[in-house]
Amino acid sequence: MAARGHAADTPALRVRDLEVELGRGTRRVVAVDRLSFEVAAGETLAIVGESGCGKSMTALGVLRLLPGASARMRATELTLGEIDLLSLSPEELRRLRGDRIAMIFQEPMTSLNPVLTVERQITETLRVHRQLGRSAARARALELLHAVRIPDPERRLQQYPFELSGGMRQRVMIAAAVSCNPDVLIADEPTTALDVTVQAQILEVLLDLKRQRGMALVLITHDLGVVAQTAQRVVVMYAGRKVEEARVRDLFANPRHPYTRGLMGSMPRLGASQGDGPRGRLPEMAGTVPVLDRPAPGCAFAPRCALADARCTREAPPLVAFEDGHTAACWRADAVIEAAHGVD
Amino acid sequence: MASTEPVLEVRDLVKHFAVRRSGWFGARAIVHAVDGVSFVLRRAETLAIVGESGSGKSTVGRMIVGLTPPTAGSVHLMGQRIDQLGRRKMRPLRRHLQLIFQDPYASLNPRMTAGRIVGEPLGNFVTESAAERRDRTAALLSRVGLGAQYLDRHPHQFSGGQRQRLGIARAIATRPTVVVCDEPVSALDVSVQAQVINLLVDLQAEFGMSYLFIAHDLGVVEHVSDRTAVMYLGRLVEIAQTRALFRAPQHPYTQALMASVPLPDPTKPRLTLAVEGEVPSAIAPPPGCRFHTRCPHAKPVCRTEVPPLRVIAPGHEAACHLLSG
Amino acid sequence: MADATPPAPHATFGAGLWQAACTHPTVAIGAALLALIALSGIAAPLLTVHDPQAIDPLNSMAPSTAENLLGTDHLGRDVLSRILYGTRVSLAVGTLVAAIATVVGLAIGILAGFVRLLDAVVMRVMDGLMSIPAVLFAIALMAVFRASVETVVIALAIVEVPRVVRLVRSVVLTLRELPFVEGAIVSGSTLPAILWRHILPNTLAPLTVQATYIAASAIIVEAALSFLGAGTPPEIPSWGNMMAESRAFFLLDPALTLMPGVALTITVLAVNMLGDGLRDGLDPRLQGRL
Known part of the structure; x- marks a missing residue:
């Protein structure tokens, strides 16, 4: 499925001077400081950084999902295609989330509802945003489970999250997130909780979906290996600020x-022991x-x-x-x- | 450098946990966490155990330090069998056998000061005055890169990396012979990992300890270890000199594991899907070779017969029917 | 990698109490109110010139005067001094029951949590004890022994012990699986040392909260027992006794019954405020696990 038509120079998501503040008064902390980035349809942008650098807060800020009482976000521009997210009412925003812009999280167990079957988790979004009937939604859910390469999808539809492995849960999360063909998918550490062999599978699924649907993918991670193997462009964050941005090849080369x-x-690299010298200290x-x-x-x-x-x-x-x-x-x-x- | 003298030996270690399946009347099921693991750790050597979740690597470590009683098999520390000693007889041996925990937050008592935490093993094994112990504790803290001014601080006043240094100081306080490091850096930020890894390597060079280094990060393992053992679903599938293992992994699982690691180099080939599926449940592990359900090269014999660990090159063992010649 | 760090637990129990008082106003208000009530009970002889037991039949059922601020009851006893002296009984019962139940419960709970063989037996005994209604048990004890404040305290303490045991046992079972306790085992610490250094300090916070609830409940049950005539003997002024005695004159002067009731309500409220505040203020990490 192709991306919805944008003017060639309109990015799928554009963020200008995003600021996220937590706490008040003396406990006020600027978690994200004047961060700007954009991502085009079909592109993967990695946001990389360590704990506390503000990368997760960036995702929540863009989706305007910050806990209202303790956090505030500001931006000079926040546009999804042609839509100005800053001018939308909370209700209009809610309708947009899950439809045109979606997010997946590190720990799928906490973002899946434990008492709903896989079918309900996926069709919920479809029935809310697309007003699909039960059987149409079910057919679409099956199709999505195929797309995220879940074996035996008919049986999986009737299962509950606790019956699934971590990798399967993450696939279900992805299926639910892309169910409405969003223009932008934000993935916050989607493979951090997974084993390395499963991580490879999940990244493959994400990249395939991005290619087929022309989504813009914002991949938030701490793993430079994942960045190198998946992204076209990289934003490096440190202490709430963007310290560097480059195309992935330029960043790693220079x-x-x-x-x-x-x-x-x-970072200790795989294959580093193959040199002849004695094992050195890590810089x-x-x-x-x-x-x-x-x-x-x-x-x-x-x-x-x-x-x-x-x-x-x-x-x-x-x-x-x-x-x-x-x-x-x-x-x-x-x-x-x-x-x-x-x-x- | 590592000698050949064994300081720790594990023979046919088995751990089965009983769990209840869902429902009130569900049958009791057995989790085969570890099934017949044997290896030797030599003096001043680092032996890494790698594996994914459910491989049983952490359970092996816990059985060695006596936090989990083995179902079968034996653990020998410097020639003495320790797995059946019981709490009281085991206690004096603990000064030779220490553990570094994965979680730098939960492994330190939040209500104790850094000085008391690090001084606890000293108090158990070394009789000395309070002033002497304080000096010794301060020396330990500064050895792991924390000054004596930290003695009276509580864990929550430290960063994750500093807490892990405290955990290391506690573990080396009694100058142990063997230290089991259970994922010691996996909870830390990348920029802090390197500091802790270097510290562990330096301390080993200084005190001549042997490390059993349990980890899932292949890059870290390759950097720190002399030999590497690979576990899959409770069994050892391959063990070799680290350099040899990473140069030419023999077991299909080891190969898949290595191919799955995304390299931090965009000019290297894109991710290749090395292996399908996920680790099966340890409640009903596959018969025969436990990897056969995911192995791209599986033959009929793999489904029925358990492949034994076989020497395929000097110092290189693997458990795979395809390697039997 | 998680962006959030876990909440910092308080370094020492005392520091935790102090911080809870500073950050949770209910703790400060409850504690201040309670201190005021306790002070008025202790200083009762200084606050009133009347003997709470002195009968003055000529001056019975008197309204509020400068002499008797809250008036007198049907025997002409000064109501204010009786309420002030009644404070002593209520607070003594609350404090003693809480203290005895906590200390005994802590000892049994730690043993049950650490000694597997004992656990099953102890917990069944505790289940049995928990199924006995407090009031009935106290009445039964009164029937066997003579009615006295001591008997009330013992009866209530026995009934409250199982709840403390359950709490302590569950905390101990949680704690003993925590890596820092395993760290102490690996460090070669003996079992008593582990209990003393690692387990005990971490049970104090939930235990203190539980103690306040026990105190509040003991104060209420003591009043109820005295009201039924199975508690504090009538020669000692207690709020329950006062309400029981003035009940017959409720239509004549409802205030006689209501005033000790108000004193009881304020006291229990103060104790509960303290408890709720401490629950929220002390070590949120452990509280969340219970």
């Missing part, structure tokens, strides 16, 4: 931000993931950065554009490249 570089370096990044409730004026990564100078701790670096849409927020981006070449 990371501009010291954090991105450090993240890649500190480590000093310090720990920052706690957001004590923001410093400068670059959030400066305390952990080997290249940081006086300016880094004083002033937050702006995002600077390099070639081919590669941007990075680092005062020392040039030194990063030099340092890398010095080492190599």
